[in-house]
Amino acid sequence: MTSRGRALAAVLLLAAAGPALAKKPLGAGERIDLNRATAEELMRLPGVGAKKAQAILARRARAPFERVEEVTSVKGCGAKWFAGAREHLTTGAGAAGGPPSSGRAQGGAWPGR
Numbered sequence: 001m002t003s004r005g006r007a008l009a010a011v012l013l014l015a016a017a018g019p020a021l022a023k024k025p026l027g028a029g030e031r032i033d034l035n036r037a038t039a040e041e042l043m044r045l046p047g048v049g050a051k052k053a054q055a056i057l058a059r060r061a062r063a064p065f066e067r068v069e070e071v072t073s074v075k076g077c078g079a080k081w082f083a084g085a086r087e088h089l090t091t092g093a094g095a096a097g098g099p100p101s102s103g104r105a106q107g108g109a110w111p112g113r
Contacts, residue, residue: 031090034065045085052076065091 026032026044034042034056042053052074059065059074068089071077077085 026088031088033090033092034068034071035060035092045088047081047084067091 024044026046032041032045039050039053039057042048042056043050048056055074055076056071059071065071068086068091069082071089072079072082
């Protein structure tokens, strides 16, 4: 399939999805985990569309994010964007409702040691 054909297919798919893909804004204190979020969840971040969400997923596929600041290495996620999105980003460590992503207890010691 040519790039033009892929673009047309993507437009048709988005048009067919309609209101189901409406962007739901993030609430105060709500965070998106860069290491677990789907493209749709990433698109809830301010200034993130399908293209930027896919770029974040591609970077994550190479290596998980250890710090939220690492997202600025993704094309289109510069310092200005990061300043507005930072409060809504997490990498899983210390995220509400889940264990730290490093596998360590919150005190820094490994569990069971």
